[in-house]
Amino acid sequence: MAAVTRDARAELRLLARDPLLLVLLAAIAVAIVVFVVYPLLRVLIASFQVDGVWSLEGWTELADRRLYRSALLNSLGVGALVGVLGVVLGYLCAFVLTRLDVPGKTFLHYVTILPIVSPPFVSAVSILFLFGFNGLVTRQFLGLDDFSIYGFHGVVLSQVFTFAPIAYLSLRGVLASISPTLEDAALNVGATRWQTFWKVSLPLSLPGIAGAFLIVFIESMADFGNPLVLAGATFPMLAPQAYLEITGSFNLSRGATLAIVLLIPSLSAFAIQRWYLAKRQYITVTGKPTASSSKIVSPAVKWLLYGIVVAFAALVAAFYAVILVGAFTKVWGFNYAPTLAHFAYVFDVGLQSVKDTLIVAIVTTPVSGLLGMLVAFLVVRRTFPGRTALEFGAILPFAVPGTVVGIGYILAFNAPPLLLTGSLAVLVLCFVFRYVPVGIQSGIAVLRQIDPSIEEAAQNLGADGLTTFRKVTLPLIAPAFFSGLVYAFVRAMTAISAAIFLVSANWNLMTVQILNQVGSGRLGVSAAFSVVVIVVVLIAIGVIGLVVDRWSRHTTMVRHP
Amino acid sequence: MTDSITIRGLNKIFAGPEGGTVAAVRDVDLEIGAGRLVTLLGPSGCGKTTLLRMIAGFEEPTSGDILFGDRRMNEVPPNRRDTAMVFQSYAIFPHLDVFENVAFGLRLRKLDGAEIETRVNRVLGLTGLSGYARRSPNQLSGGQQQRVALARSIVMEPRVLLFDEPLSNLDAKLREQMRVEIRELQQRVGITAVYVTHDQVEAMSISDEIVIMNAGAVEQRGSPHAIYARPASRFVADFIGKANFVAATVVDAGHVDVAGHRLALPDPGRPAGTAVTLVVRPEAVHLSVDAGLFAGTVRRVMFLGNIAEYLIGVDGVGDWLVDAPNPAETGLFEVGARIRLEPSPSSVHVLPA
Numbered sequence A: 001m002a003a004v005t006r007d008a009r010a011e012l013r014l015l016a017r018d019p020l021l022l023v024l025l026a027a028i029a030v031a032i033v034v035f036v037v038y039p040l041l042r043v044l045i046a047s048f049q050v051d052g053v054w055s056l057e058g059w060t061e062l063a064d065r066r067l068y069r070s071a072l073l074n075s076l077g078v079g080a081l082v083g084v085l086g087v088v089l090g091y092l093c094a095f096v097l098t099r100l101d102v103p104g105k106t107f108l109h110y111v112t113i114l115p116i117v118s119p120p121f122v123s124a125v126s127i128l129f130l131f132g133f134n135g136l137v138t139r140q141f142l143g144l145d146d147f148s149i150y151g152f153h154g155v156v157l158s159q160v161f162t163f164a165p166i167a168y169l170s171l172r173g174v175l176a177s178i179s180p181t182l183e184d185a186a187l188n189v190g191a192t193r194w195q196t197f198w199k200v201s202l203p204l205s206l207p208g209i210a211g212a213f214l215i216v217f218i219e220s221m222a223d224f225g226n227p228l229v230l231a232g233a234t235f236p237m238l239a240p241q242a243y244l245e246i247t248g249s250f251n252l253s254r255g256a257t258l259a260i261v262l263l264i265p266s267l268s269a270f271a272i273q274r275w276y277l278a279k280r281q282y283i284t285v286t287g288k289p290t291a292s293s294s295k296i297v298s299p300a301v302k303w304l305l306y307g308i309v310v311a312f313a314a315l316v317a318a319f320y321a322v323i324l325v326g327a328f329t330k331v332w333g334f335n336y337a338p339t340l341a342h343f344a345y346v347f348d349v350g351l352q353s354v355k356d357t358l359i360v361a362i363v364t365t366p367v368s369g370l371l372g373m374l375v376a377f378l379v380v381r382r383t384f385p386g387r388t389a390l391e392f393g394a395i396l397p398f399a400v401p402g403t404v405v406g407i408g409y410i411l412a413f414n415a416p417p418l419l420l421t422g423s424l425a426v427l428v429l430c431f432v433f434r435y436v437p438v439g440i441q442s443g444i445a446v447l448r449q450i451d452p453s454i455e456e457a458a459q460n461l462g463a464d465g466l467t468t469f470r471k472v473t474l475p476l477i478a479p480a481f482f483s484g485l486v487y488a489f490v491r492a493m494t495a496i497s498a499a500i501f502l503v504s505a506n507w508n509l510m511t512v513q514i515l516n517q518v519g520s521g522r523l524g525v526s527a528a529f530s531v532v533v534i535v536v537v538l539i540a541i542g543v544i545g546l547v548v549d550r551w552s553r554h555t556t557m558v559r560h561p
Numbered sequence B: 001m002t003d004s005i006t007i008r009g010l011n012k013i014f015a016g017p018e019g020g021t022v023a024a025v026r027d028v029d030l031e032i033g034a035g036r037l038v039t040l041l042g043p044s045g046c047g048k049t050t051l052l053r054m055i056a057g058f059e060e061p062t063s064g065d066i067l068f069g070d071r072r073m074n075e076v077p078p079n080r081r082d083t084a085m086v087f088q089s090y091a092i093f094p095h096l097d098v099f100e101n102v103a104f105g106l107r108l109r110k111l112d113g114a115e116i117e118t119r120v121n122r123v124l125g126l127t128g129l130s131g132y133a134r135r136s137p138n139q140l141s142g143g144q145q146q147r148v149a150l151a152r153s154i155v156m157e158p159r160v161l162l163f164d165e166p167l168s169n170l171d172a173k174l175r176e177q178m179r180v181e182i183r184e185l186q187q188r189v190g191i192t193a194v195y196v197t198h199d200q201v202e203a204m205s206i207s208d209e210i211v212i213m214n215a216g217a218v219e220q221r222g223s224p225h226a227i228y229a230r231p232a233s234r235f236v237a238d239f240i241g242k243a244n245f246v247a248a249t250v251v252d253a254g255h256v257d258v259a260g261h262r263l264a265l266p267d268p269g270r271p272a273g274t275a276v277t278l279v280v281r282p283e284a285v286h287l288s289v290d291a292g293l294f295a296g297t298v299r300r301v302m303f304l305g306n307i308a309e310y311l312i313g314v315d316g317v318g319d320w321l322v323d324a325p326n327p328a329e330t331g332l333f334e335v336g337a338r339i340r341l342e343p344s345p346s347s348v349h350v351l352p353a
Helices: A002-016 A019-047 A057-064 A066-099 A105-117 A122-131 A136-141 A152-176 A181-188 A193-222 A225-230 A238-247 A252-280 A299-327 A341-346 A351-381 A387-399 A402-412 A424-448 A452-460 A465-476 A478-494 A510-519 A523-553 B048-056 B098-108 B113-126 B142-154 B172-189 B200-206 B224-229 B234-239
Strands: A329-331 A335-338 B005-015 B021-032 B037-041 B063-068 B083-086 B160-164 B192-197 B209-214 B217-222 B244-252 B255-258 B261-264 B275-280 B285-288 B294-303 B307-314 B318-325 B338-343 B349-352
Touching: A002 A019, A019 A252, A019 A351, A019 A387, A019 A402, A019 A424, A019 A465, A057 A066, A057 A252, A066 A105, A066 A152, A066 A193, A066 A238, A066 A252, A066 A299, A105 A152, A105 A299, A105 A478, A105 A523, A122 A136, A122 A152, A122 A225, A122 A299, A122 A510, A122 A523, A152 A193, A152 A225, A152 A299, A181 A193, A193 A238, A193 A252, A225 A238, A225 A510, A238 A252, A238 A402, A252 A387, A252 A402, A299 A329, A299 A523, A329 A523, A341 A523, A351 A387, A351 A424, A351 A465, A351 A478, A351 A510, A351 A523, A387 A424, A402 A424, A424 A465, A424 A478, A452 A465, A452 B083, A465 A478, A478 A510, A478 A523, A510 A523, B005 B048, B021 B048, B021 B217, B037 B048, B037 B172, B037 B200, B048 B083, B048 B160, B048 B192, B083 B142, B098 B113, B098 B142, B113 B142, B142 B172, B172 B200, B192 B200, B200 B224, B209 B224, B209 B234, B217 B224, B217 B234, B234 B244, B234 B275, B234 B349, B244 B318, B255 B275, B285 B318, B307 B338
Parallel strands: B037 B192, B037 B209, B083 B160, B160 B192
Antiparallel strands: A329 A335, B005 B021, B005 B063, B209 B217, B244 B255, B244 B275, B255 B261, B275 B349, B285 B338, B294 B307, B294 B338, B307 B318
């Protein structure tokens, strides 16, 4: 124990030689406690209090009332099913697009991941356009009068569409890291294709598959937008229910209790994913380029699988096309005449929220991006007491559903000395800490592959810690910096679950506008808002890419003419 | 300008697995004169790199002092020590061109542009990189990258130059060429240099002085010649060059007994009857068909061009490695041939048994 404190003191003394870095580290640590840990604690406390008095009422009600029991079961059930379907679809896409020799792979890849950058209501609104009471398919084509998309199947359909691309991306990485020569080897020793798949390909990617399942499960549990639009009154789910308790019945205690219930499975899945599965990934990268494409499927199966992937991509494209057309259509289901009225509304009545959203996103992006890289740098390249705790605290928000964060923030920052609600700051702080984990993780991954002596060389030549970070580390981890920036911007533009608790008359967001318009049945306007969000996001990705690229290539300290 | 380095009672103890500790550097005392090039030589894991990194400030000593001149450096962070290190992996900034790599440290010192330009160009000239100023590091060969790392260190005109196995990633030819260049450059700029390597030939060829390290401690220090001719221990004798270790007994002030043969030796310096170990270098044994103190049978022959390397079973003594010079001229003994061996007495070194 004495040795531990002595080591800690020695580490701090070393760090103190770089006073600026020490100050930054302290600031980051304090910020994580205040903006990540403290709000969660407030939610936990609130779940054991009613009107400021300690009580178990929130929890007993939860057990007694069927509404809450079924909300829990519904959320778990949807999460599990969406996880399975999403992973199957994601694995299929990943397999076809990485292992098979089929046309148009790059194009299909981009179409498939499109849902990742879209606002949370695109699929829900598209589904209403296509399968709602006045839906194109259900009403127009099939002439159904009594079909209801609301409920279990609507939510599952929408979430699979939204989250399968996440599974796809994650599994793509897994498959890419397994050398196809292993399959060749199995075939070579006489295994049939089917045996090769079951005995080699699948077992190797199993940890990755489990990881992808858990990620989709977490996302599904935490999802707020799709259930709110599509669950309907008879199919309660946790995230929207917690929101309704607070904004509808002003019952903070019950909302907090539901939030904690929502948090438990998400955190468990996160813990399993991070500490159990991460150690079991089989990586067989040899460093040699393997151009070998898989021979374990017969041509017939290959084209069948390809057909499924194309169909999914077509569905994605169709959803976006429907949104685009819907944004220019007078009254969907009744009057398909083209109009600019919805956009006129967006840029007139909705202009303030467009501006607000842009400001929030533009402020959030660099702060979150830089913070992510700085934390990655500190965690990988410095030793200090509490390093693991800092990393955990910084990554934790990834696993916390937005609804929980939102409730935590209104509980924590609604009174002095930290009266932040209603301000720009509360939105920015919430987004920065919520979306920084992705940047941190990619920063850590990239940094671990960079020879530390490059940074030592900078120090040796006279650079202090912060200068080293600015002039050497950051340019070296530009790819991770880029993905951190893009992720922060996309999420800030498309966030809803936490933001909906934090918007105010002064600071409103487009995503909340989309939700309001859906709520009041004006799907055209919500489609127009969605189109604006998508266009802004696509432009921003391009701009960020250009900026990071130019900057990382020309980071000389003095410009030469 | 440049400084001597004094190291006093230096220890570095790492926390080992299962709560134990590992002493990477143990009780090292060292004095390195200003302007000298001293090599830390030893097998991997002997603590030489850890010692170098403590001098640079990348590792914190557990106890002991490091002084540049008479200034204690323990508390000085690496960026203020005014050392310049050449890394094993070169550690060139991949996002900067050659000029900016070399100028990096000068820019941090906020020197004005014209001076930076002059100094960088001078050093690029010195290292043979004049035409490469605007090249990106990935357009350079291994040797050129090595030169950039060297130029980046020298341009700082540091108090101390540090080299961490700088040539280990180069091919043999280039390695020979670069060690000559490094030696010449160091003598020209006259900066105190500490050079870490596990390659004894490299150490012998560039050093004013070699410090042999083993298991964290200094085993012996001295000029390359002294260390080769008078190794202080079996470890040193074995590590520097090749050696045959031969058990012997002191007979009198001028002779030892080896398996019944009286070998004349200039004063073994020990009382009669003492058991000793002789260090017989392979090149200090003369082979012939008929004349020699020892007899033996050739077991293995390797023709290496400049020498022939024999393994010879010496009657009553054991196997010796023997190098015979110029074999192309003199011809080779065949495996199985009976031959005589005569060690050159002035090259035989006596160690305790």
